[in-house]
Amino acid sequence: MARFSEIYAQAKKPVLSVEVFPPKTPRGWANLYHELYYLTRHKPGFVSVTYGAGGSTRNQTLELMYEIRTRFHVESVPHFTCVGATPESIREYIDRAIALGAQNIVALRGDPPRGEEEFKPAPGGCRYAYQLVRFIRDYTDALDIAVAGYPEGHVETRDLATSIQHLKLKVDQGANLVITQLFYDNEDFFRFRDMAVKAGIHVPIVPGLLPIIKYSQIARITQLCGAKMPQPLINRLIVYPDGSPEQHQAGIEYAIEQARELLENGVPGLHIFTLNNSHATSRIVEELGSYFDLGET
Numbered sequence: 001m002a003r004f005s006e007i008y009a010q011a012k013k014p015v016l017s018v019e020v021f022p023p024k025t026p027r028g029w030a031n032l033y034h035e036l037y038y039l040t041r042h043k044p045g046f047v048s049v050t051y052g053a054g055g056s057t058r059n060q061t062l063e064l065m066y067e068i069r070t071r072f073h074v075e076s077v078p079h080f081t082c083v084g085a086t087p088e089s090i091r092e093y094i095d096r097a098i099a100l101g102a103q104n105i106v107a108l109r110g111d112p113p114r115g116e117e118e119f120k121p122a123p124g125g126c127r128y129a130y131q132l133v134r135f136i137r138d139y140t141d142a143l144d145i146a147v148a149g150y151p152e153g154h155v156e157t158r159d160l161a162t163s164i165q166h167l168k169l170k171v172d173q174g175a176n177l178v179i180t181q182l183f184y185d186n187e188d189f190f191r192f193r194d195m196a197v198k199a200g201i202h203v204p205i206v207p208g209l210l211p212i213i214k215y216s217q218i219a220r221i222t223q224l225c226g227a228k229m230p231q232p233l234i235n236r237l238i239v240y241p242d243g244s245p246e247q248h249q250a251g252i253e254y255a256i257e258q259a260r261e262l263l264e265n266g267v268p269g270l271h272i273f274t275l276n277n278s279h280a281t282s283r284i285v286e287e288l289g290s291y292f293d294l295g296e297t
């Protein structure tokens with residue numbers, strides 16, 4: 001169990017990390033523990049646990065973070081957002097996270113509630129993630145901090161150079177790691193990484209990957225977060241019925257190709273958005289395991 005800065009500094013090869021979310025039903029929890037058994041067999045550097053939109057999973061995020069580290073003996077990392085977060089509630093969350101063993105946190109702004117255009121901070125709270133990073137840094141040095149980066153620019157700031165300036169603010173306030181939003185064209189990531197390094201961002205920049213399991217589901221997600229799906233990829237998927245095993249297979253093949261190219265081009269790790277399903281991650285590790293800094297699998 002370690003901090004982000006140690007995990008990436010000590011790794012001899014790229015680090016695999018995975019993301020899960022707290023399920024909404026008892027069946028979802030049982031299924032997640034089953035999937036975590038397989039995910040953690042790949043010895044990821046860490047498992048991160050999302051924080052529900054609107055702060056809806058506040059307690060479950062920390063509970064799941066705790067269960068993962070105690071049941072599976074792997075570093076687990078809670079996400080946190082500024083949504084509805086007053087200074088008191090931020091301190092309370094950090095105190096609980098540390099008491100439950102957290103050594104890292106993913107600090108985000110979060111999205112405005114559905115139907116609202118503009119993000120409104122809670123009274124005395126943070127308008128932007130860089131302010132949350134500053135707040136955490138001023139409050140404790142017990143946590144390393146990861147922040148979000150956007151290879152295609154953030155939906156509210158499509159100009160990439162400006163988006164990178166905003167990322168730099170977060171790193172300057174003390175972030176130790178950047179994990180990117182999902183993307184399907186590696187050229188977007190390489191351009192973003194070059195620009196970030198030129199802008200003076202020298203912490204590890206880890207690409208986030210969302211393997212496609214069902215085209216219609218991913219099309220919805222990409223529309224929400226403003227990531228594009230290249231036409232050749234769409235063409236490869238839509239020849240099969242939506243959600244069919246053949247489409248699933250084509251999506252995983254694309255993820256393996258995408259991951260291979262990233263790993264051959266100097267990324268410090270890969271962060272896989274698993275959607276609480278281990279299959280795509282296991283296939284990537286089966287194909288590309290030798291690229292990663294993994295324990296015994």
Ligand SMILES: Cc1cc2nc3c(=O)[nH]c(=O)nc-3n(C[C@H](O)[C@H](O)[C@H](O)COP(=O)(O)OP(=O)(O)OC[C@H]3O[C@@H](n4cnc5c(N)ncnc54)[C@H](O)[C@@H]3O)c2cc1C
Binds near residue numbers: 051179
């Ligand atoms: C790896 C990853 C994990 C995520 N996990 C979660 C999660 O668990 N829960 C969840 O709800 N959401 C999550 N998100 C989504 C995230 O909350 C949204 O993308 C959100 O819209 C932006 O969050 P941020 O932390 O990047 O915000 P910020 O960095 O604050 O950026 C928000 C917007 O403000 C702009 N901006 C920043 N600073 C300034 C400034 N000084 N002046 C003017 N504009 C500025 C930025 O360019 C951007 O457009 C995740 C995203 C990623 C990539």
